[in-house]
Amino acid sequence: MPTPSEGRTGSKERDGRKGDRHLALATFVTCSVLAVQSAEPLRVSALARAVRPGELVVLEIAGAEPGASVHVRAFDRDIPAYTTTEGTHRALVGIDLDVKPGTYAAAIDAGGAHAAYDLVVAKRAFRTRTLTVDPAFVTPPESERERIERDAKLLEEVWRSSSPERLWRERFVRPVAEAANSAFGTRSIFNGQPRSAHGGADFLSPAGTAIHAPNAGRIVVARELYFSGNTIVIDHGLGVFSMLAHLSAFDVREGDRVAAGQLVGRVGATGRVTGPHLHCKHGTPPGAPVSAKKRRIWTWYSTCHSSSRL
Ligand SMILES: [Zn+2]
Missing domain, CATH: 2.60.40.1590 (Peptidoglycan hydrolase domains)
Incomplete structure (x- = not known):
């Protein structure tokens, strides 16, 4: 299943550190x-x-x-x-x-x-934070199990099917202008239950804010998923992906080619969230497929924070 996603409210960071240290680095x-x-x-x-x-x-x-x-x-x-x-x-x-x-x-x-x-x-210590969300997103009802498994299978297939060509040529750009919090890698406890580390950046943008493609690529997912809500995945080729989650609206369809900076959707609060924000991940797939039932070992980067020359 997708890595947990959280909003700006209801978060208690144990060491109280705030702000976006990543930008400085x-x-x-x-x-x-x-x-x-x-x-x-x-x-x-x-x-x-x-x-x-x-x-x-x-x-x-x-x-x-x-x-x-x-x-x-x-x-x-x-x-x-x-x-x-x-x-x-x-x-x-x-x-x-x-x-x-x-x-x-x-x-x-x-x-x-x-x-x-x-x-x-080098060693990197991640913080722990506690969040309160709708209980249905921590222990999903049995009736949603089939759908959650279907979502996981869809994403596994997407990660395995990246274009063999590099589809990006320019720098990666921020999907929204607003600042991101420093939650990347944070171990999250949802309603008292530990869940996997937070594998993305949360941009604290108001609902309705225009979201721009971090780089050129092909839209491989533009649909509603259980945990990440309305979700866009852009395949940039060579196994590099961007995922944009919790959208209120889509401006692209699956199969579309997009340019860097193109409008793809709007910020929202769909899926497992505590408030409107944009959850953004970049990643590359591992060499071997992993069962959808196991916790997926996946590499997600904090590069959503900044523009990166690749
Ligand atoms: Zn998030």
Whole structure:
């Protein structure tokens, strides 16, 4: 089932921290390079604002033979690489919220040339917050079980069916102008019951606010789901998705192609919420499908907070 989504009201953050710290950290920095070269001199570098759970690392691979196909494997999954206009290759490596601190090797293969890059994942502590929502969204009634399973299957299929082409070309943009809270990664307790970590950013926009596509892509979901209410999922290609939840209205249909910044819908309070807000997630799928009945291990990024050059 989708990760819980919450609104701005009814939230008690235990340590009382407020505000959007992520914005202050939004500038990408270059991390140290540790590449082991063999036949060809591959040069690997990483761009990330931090190497820790819930973050995105952009691996940049230079020195591959022209036309060589580049493969990247990290965190036990294959990660698609794409070619930049400068002729380098890039792969977007998401660090799941559940990854423990430690050193994880990314393996790069480029037409027979190999390199390894050590991703040193730092510890990240997430807060816990308590929220009160309609009890039907914490322990759904038996009558809704079939529908919830159908929603989960639909999303599993969507995550597995990303376009093999990169559909975005520009920077990711904010879907709304309003600030997001700092709830990303927070462990949530709904009506006294622990639920999975909050895998998105909540933008505190009034109901009716226009929502813009974070980047170009194809609308693969534009329908009502039990937990996330009226939901849009945009496939940006290469396994990169944006999910926009709790909408009051849709301005697109499934199958539509959208441009970066295009109007896609309106902020609302549908699904499991405590008030109007936009819940926004970005993510990439794991290599292997996971049963819809298990808790889905999924990588969602906090990049909704800022525009990100990918
Ligand atoms: Zn949320």
